[in-house]
Amino acid sequence: MNKKIIVIFALFFVLSALFLPVATVSADETGWIAGTVNEGYLTPLQGVTVSVVGKSVTTTTDANGKFNVSIAPGTYDLKFTKLNYVDYTKTGITVTVNKTVTVSASMSKAKGGIHGKVTDKSTSKGIYMATVTYGKGILDYTFTDNDGTYKVDGIDVGIYYLNVTTLGDYKPSATTKVTVTANTNTTQNFQLEAIPVYLLVKVYDGGILGLPDYTKPLQGATVTLDTTTLTTDAKGEANFTNLQKRKYNVTITKSGFDKFTAASTTSNAPDMALGSQTYTVGLISKKATNNLFGAALLCLLIPIIIVVVVVVVIIVVIIMLRKKKAKAQVAPAPGMAPQQPYGAPPPGAAPPQQPQTYEQMYGTPPPQQPGYSQPPQQPGYSQPPAPPGQQYQGYQQPPAPPGQYQQPPPQY
Secondary structure, three states: OHHHHHHHHHHHHHHHHHHOOOOOOOHHHOEEEEEEEEEOOOEEOOOOEEEEOOOOOEEEOOOOOEEEEEEOOEEEEEEEEOOOEOOEEEEEEEEOOOOEEEEEEEEOEOEEEEEEEEEEOOOOOEOOOOEEEOOOOOOOEEEOOOOOEEEEEEEEOEEEEEEEEOOOOEOOOOOEEEEEOOOOEEEOOEEEOEOOOOEEEEEEEOOOOOOOEEEEEOOOOEEEEOOEEEEOOOOOEEEEOOOOOOEOOEEEEOOOEOOEEEOOOOOOOOEOOOOOEEEEEEEOEHHHHHHHHHHHHHHHHHHHHHHHHHHHHHHHHHHHHHHHHHHHHHOOOOOOOOOOOOOOOOOOOOOOOOOOOHHHHHOOOOOOOOOOOOOOOOOOOOOOOOOOOOOOOOOOOOOOOOOOOOOOOOOO
């Protein structure tokens, strides 16, 4: 009995379902949501999942970033998602019958970061001012702090290739692949191998000024760096390796050259603080210095010798001119007898006699001027009196005896 009742009820429900009206959504009750999704504002973004919030309606953007969904009239929210991009939601989209609502969306890549530390491989000490490069752009790099740490924040998620370099103290790191995920700081550390510090000393002939002549390397020069001593080779080089990063004392000697010394306290001492380097020195040549001294002395003596010669020549010329002038004054004109100097006796005359007294010359005493007192006569001297009327004025001197030298009368 019970089985018959159950069968009857089942048939009843089947028949009822067949004859009841069907509740469906016709095509006349549909709308659409269409649009474009860009990365930023200009680049179409393919593969973005577009879903209606609360509904099982989804689609994906094509190569041009476009999408289109069909949905019953109503108000909806759209959500846009893509791996390594920040999710984007568009709210309050109203759909009406047989209408298309246009929606535009702009998505950006998710951000993340890379943090780490750069250290010395042998000492584990942080390396300061190492350069960490994480991209190909001119600004895609950062520097380590005092303890060797570095941080790269706010970069797009994705794959990056990092490498680390220094100012020459360490070998560059191998390129390391790092994947940055959204809202996460990926850790990547580096250990660098130090490059051995060396000092290459090059010694050249420095002439007289100590300026290196690169065509004249000095072989066999003794170079002492603190307590280590090397000898330069044929190229004038001595290479000191495995040095510490500090200043050094250097001394260079070679026979025939002045000694060169640079103390660690002076500015010209080799400073290895920045790593390996080349130190060039020009030794001052003693031979060149001596030659310079001789040349300087010669240059100093030449002007003096020239001045002395010029002075002597001038003196000789002056003397010769004076002699020539004297001869010209004495020599007679052509056709004339030689001129005698004033007061000289004529040719053939007797030589002048010794001066005589007036009385001896004229036989009379000299005339007296008014008021004149005749000095007392020397014993044996007799002054003849002047002729009458000729004592003072108008006196004419009698002519000298023939053959005697005439002397002008004395003036009183």
